[in-house]
Amino acid sequence: MATIYLMKQTNFSAESFQQTVENLGLMDKLQRSEKIVLKPNLTTAQKDDHHKGVTTPLWIMELVIEGVRGINGHAKILVVESDCGKENRARDKFVNHGMQTLVEKDRNLELYNLSENPISTFDFQGSYFRRKIEMPSLFGEEIFFISLAKAKTHQLTVFSGILKNQFGCLPMSDKTSYHPYISKVLADVNAFILPSLSILEVCPGMEGSGPLHGQDRDLGIISLSDNPVELDAFFIAALGLSRYQPPYITQSREQLRAFYPMEPLQVFHKDLLEGIVPFLYIPKRKRKKIQAGLLVQKFGLLIERVGKRLQRK
Numbered sequence: 001m002a003t004i005y006l007m008k009q010t011n012f013s014a015e016s017f018q019q020t021v022e023n024l025g026l027m028d029k030l031q032r033s034e035k036i037v038l039k040p041n042l043t044t045a046q047k048d049d050h051h052k053g054v055t056t057p058l059w060i061m062e063l064v065i066e067g068v069r070g071i072n073g074h075a076k077i078l079v080v081e082s083d084c085g086k087e088n089r090a091r092d093k094f095v096n097h098g099m100q101t102l103v104e105k106d107r108n109l110e111l112y113n114l115s116e117n118p119i120s121t122f123d124f125q126g127s128y129f130r131r132k133i134e135m136p137s138l139f140g141e142e143i144f145f146i147s148l149a150k151a152k153t154h155q156l157t158v159f160s161g162i163l164k165n166q167f168g169c170l171p172m173s174d175k176t177s178y179h180p181y182i183s184k185v186l187a188d189v190n191a192f193i194l195p196s197l198s199i200l201e202v203c204p205g206m207e208g209s210g211p212l213h214g215q216d217r218d219l220g221i222i223s224l225s226d227n228p229v230e231l232d233a234f235f236i237a238a239l240g241l242s243r244y245q246p247p248y249i250t251q252s253r254e255q256l257r258a259f260y261p262m263e264p265l266q267v268f269h270k271d272l273l274e275g276i277v278p279f280l281y282i283p284k285r286k287r288k289k290i291q292a293g294l295l296v297q298k299f300g301l302l303i304e305r306v307g308k309r310l311q312r313k
Contacts, residue, residue, distance in 0.1 A: 078110050156179055161235055200222075229253055
């Protein structure tokens with residue numbers, strides 16, 4: 001059974017984290033793990049003084065790490081992020097969002113740039129990556145992977161949550177070529193990198209022109225689950241975004257069914273999200289413009305591939 005635990009921000013602590021991990025049946029796996037990977041949502045290297053809804057707050061990361069250490073004191077913890085263009089290097093994200101304090105508090109913790117560490121080519125059969133996929137070598141190891149995401153609207157995917165958070169695990173700096181195929185890419189990446197534990201917070205989240213330029217929306221809610229697909233789907237419905245038909249949920253459900261079978265969903269403290277005002281999204285005209293842009297980009301990428309093949313002949 002897929003399970004989601006909701007709690008108020010004021011009730012979230014290292015102790016409540018540990019109790020929820022036990023309730024989800026993940027305690028033994030976390031205790032035995034030698035390497036724990038934590039992927040926060042660090043969308044930008046810009047400091048989030050004005051828009052707290054953009055990036056994972058440091059205080060939540062600190063509580064999660066404290067909770068992890070209460071269960072497993074010996075494992076290596078890696079806080080991971082990748083580069084995203086020249087202006088959003090992972091090392092700058094770590095510095096500008098105060099991540100260095102995590103290293104100062106825990107000598108067995110490392111801030112790990114996925115774009116600057118070893119990358120491997122793995123055999124993989126997916127929807128976008130048909131035979132091979134290039135990913136950080138780290139994800140070929142035995143790890144306990146915690147995806148710590150922020151609930152936001154997103155101009156391309158409608159919603160950015162757990163599944164979209166793993167997009168930041170792709171090691172290449174320029175990921176824009178994936179945008180026209182985002183649903184297939186997200187399904188593939190999440191099939192390759194299966195979160196052991198998914199944490200989605202709205203402290204605050206973002207509505208409107210997310211994931212960077214929207215308006216902060218603070219619900220003061222933190223959720224934990226063993227099923228990233230259903231956690232995203234639940235929040236999409238709860239935040240009133242289902243009517244925009246987020247393109248990647250159906251694709252991910254189908255492709256990840258072997259790992260997360262369709263089963264009854266159990267949500268604890270569901271009343272915390274009942275009756276909220278739906279999140280705003282971008283106007284219809286802007287949505288049409290973005291869709292047209294993606295179509296043109298897809299056509300351009302196709303022409304580019306044809307041109308490269310002709311050059312090789």
